[in-house]
Amino acid sequence: MKKVITFGTFDVFHVGHINxxxxxxxxxxxxxxxxxxxxxxxxxxxxYPIYNQSDRMKIISSLKFVNEVFVEESLELKLDYIKKYNADVLVMGDDWAGRFDWVKPACEVIYLPRTPSISTTEIIEIVKMT
Known part of the structure; x- marks a missing residue:
């Protein structure tokens, strides 16, 4: 079974996260x-995120295509998480392109394009202005 691992804050959940x-x-x-x-x-x-980590974990856990969710404590522990969960592929958004190539000896690394014209930061800024 091919296991894929990915990471994110997933605050103010939106269609870009689903994509x-x-x-x-x-x-x-x-x-x-x-x-x-x-x-x-x-x-x-x-x-701090708008939604706390337990709420964000509950949102991600509710998605039918997500099998397992855990709390990421540190960016530097990516390789430890990959090994702990026996992941074959690390997926990150292309805004991180190249930043995690150092884990390639342990698994394949794929950077996927982000959904155009949507970001949590932009959503938060728009809400602040209203």
């Missing part, structure tokens, strides 16, 4: 999703 997760699921038979912890999100973006 990348569906495409990731199509690359194997079992999809594992690491949801960034609140602390990791703060360290990356200098803000």
């Amino acid at each position: 990348i997760l569906e495409r990731a699921a199509e690359l194997g038979e079992y999809l594992i999703v690491g949801v960034s912890s609140d602390a990791l999100n703060f360290s990356k973006k200098k803000r």
Whole structure:
């Protein structure tokens, strides 16, 4: 069974999230999703997510094409997560292109294009202005 792993914050869930997760699921038979912890999100973006990590995990867990969900505590632990879950493929959005090529000895790495004209950051900015 080919296992695919991917990671993300998945805050203010939108169609772009569904698109990348569906495409990731199509690359194997079992999809594992690491949801960034609140602390990791703060360290990356200098803000906490709108939805807390347990709510974001519940949203991702509810998707029929997601088989397993866990909390991602650190970007530096990608290889550990890949090994722990015996992943064959790491999928990331193309905004991370090249950033995780260092795990290629352990698994295939695929960067998928993001959905044009949609991002959580943009959604949050628009909501703030209204």
